[in-house]
Amino acid sequence: MSLTYDDTSAAHAPATLPEVPAGFVWGTATAAYQIEGAVDVDGRGESIWDVFCRRPGAVAGAASGAVACDSYHRWRDDVDLLAGLGVDAYRFSVAWPRILPAGRGEISPAGLDYYDRLVDALCERGIRPFVTLYHWDLPQALEDGGGWRTRDTADRFAEYASLVAGALQDRVRDWITLNEPYCSSIVGYAEGRHAPGATEGHGALAAAHHLLLGHGRAVAAIRAAAGARARVGITLNLSPVVPATDSDADRAAAHRLDLMLNRQFTDPVLGGAYPDGFERLYAGVSDLSFRRDGDLERISVPLDFLGVNYYYRLHAADAPHAQPDPARRSAADIGVRQVQPGGVATTGLGWPIEPAGLFDTLTGLAGRFPKLPPVYITENGCAELRDNPDPDPERIAFIAEHLSAAARAAAADDRLDLRGYFYWSLIDNFEWARGYGPRFGLAHVDYATGTRTPKASYHWLRDRIRARRGR
Ligand code: FCB
Numbered sequence: 488m489s490l491t492y493d494d495t496s497a498a499h500a501p502a503t504l505p506e507v508p509a510g511f512v513w514g515t516a517t518a519a520y521q522i523e524g525a526v527d528v529d530g531r532g533e534s535i536w537d538v539f540c541r542r543p544g545a546v547a548g549a550a551s552g553a554v555a556c557d558s559y560h561r562w563r564d565d566v567d568l569l570a571g572l573g574v575d576a577y578r579f580s581v582a583w584p585r586i587l588p589a590g591r592g593e594i595s596p597a598g599l600d601y602y603d604r605l606v607d608a609l610c611e612r613g614i615r616p617f618v619t620l621y622h623w624d625l626p627q628a629l630e631d632g633g634g635w636r637t638r639d640t641a642d643r644f645a646e647y648a649s650l651v652a653g654a655l656q657d658r659v660r661d662w663i664t665l666n667e668p669y670c671s672s673i674v675g676y677a678e679g680r681h682a683p684g685a686t687e688g689h690g691a692l693a694a695a696h697h698l699l700l701g702h703g704r705a706v707a708a709i710r711a712a713a714g715a716r717a718r719v720g721i722t723l724n725l726s727p728v729v730p731a732t733d734s735d736a737d738r739a740a741a742h743r744l745d746l747m748l749n750r751q752f753t754d755p756v757l758g759g760a761y762p763d764g765f766e767r768l769y770a771g772v773s774d775l776s777f778r779r780d781g782d783l784e785r786i787s788v789p790l791d792f793l794g795v796n797y798y799y800r801l802h803a804a805d806a807p808h809a810q811p812d813p814a815r816r817s818a819a820d821i822g823v824r825q826v827q828p829g830g831v832a833t834t835g836l837g838w839p840i841e842p843a844g845l846f847d848t849l850t851g852l853a854g855r856f857p858k859l860p861p862v863y864i865t866e867n868g869c870a871e872l873r874d875n876p877d878p879d880p881e882r883i884a885f886i887a888e889h890l891s892a893a894a895r896a897a898a899a900d901d902r903l904d905l906r907g908y909f910y911w912s913l914i915d916n917f918e919w920a921r922g923y924g925p926r927f928g929l930a931h932v933d934y935a936t937g938t939r940t941p942k943a944s945y946h947w948l949r950d951r952i953r954a955r956r957g958r
Pocket of ligand 1: 518521666667670724796866911918919927
């Protein structure tokens, strides 16, 4: 079945929220390194992002997450914001190096206490915690031993997951193993734009595989530690890829990008196999010798839900490889050039605003994977570059249009069980290699003082959520 999205009406979608099923979860999301700061407090170990941020030129403005929104100390402000917004859920991540400063071995009780207090405060306010275990901050000690290139890191991840699940399982029901393994592997180990800043071929593909293996092992570990109550999923960033023109070469380029970005992750996790054409894409780049019998069974362990992060659609054109010799080529060098679509509005970061891509992503998943678990949109959001809490109508329109695309996808295909939407992000924060310029928050953060100020979009969303509940 092929479903199409009526773009014309979406472009003029009123700033109202669509009807959603009863029990739909409204939430917002953040991640540890982007908001916590306090990187050397209470025995936290170093993460690959602490190290990467010190590399000259790696991060805009030579910024780092050393202070960020200081949520390690100001978490009560964040919980107040959440309660004021009236969301059902908060997706945040646990910093592995706060719990196990060296990635393994000795546990830091102070690190666990921080999340323990946060979870308590959320539960007291009736906000359901969705805990992401890995949002990119690998303990540097593990990177020093090879990081995600090595199988050992997958085992260490499962141990860490078990530890956190055991500590919080009495109050946390919803667990997300990994956030966007594409970014951790391809952006971090092949493009070098994210920590650890490597530009490898084989190593990056090994990292992707070991992240997925770590996910599979962590699902089993969380269920063992947290019992039948636990609901476990993974969050993938998915972007439909559109050929820039109708030419065979551009179509082939779009297919290659789809394999690298989307299907390298969706197919093993949801279908138990790497996609056709994947080995051919990387012939000469890697012999894929990191794969072992039994891995795909572990990776495709049935999930309680899938988290989808959607920001934009990609437009791909054929291009020469930057490195002609496959043996020296990075895994991101697949002969594709991304092009900006004409006539499409963009966010402050220049990302095309195309809610149709969310519709296509959701209906595509439902069509391709017969056992697709329930889906949450675990991230979706837009950034502005201005530094003030002035009205942000572009954010309001962005949320309304994307929610409407998601609701239409659920209405169009009853195989899609859409359970919730988390806006990225609750507050402005450290936007990785882009530093503090882009502001994704529903609340503005004054980084000099730490003060949070709700933006117009915060009030708008609060009113819509309230109206939904008939309050
Ligand atoms: C996603 C990340 C998240 C945030 C948004 C804008 O890729 O998961 O941490 O940076 O992009």
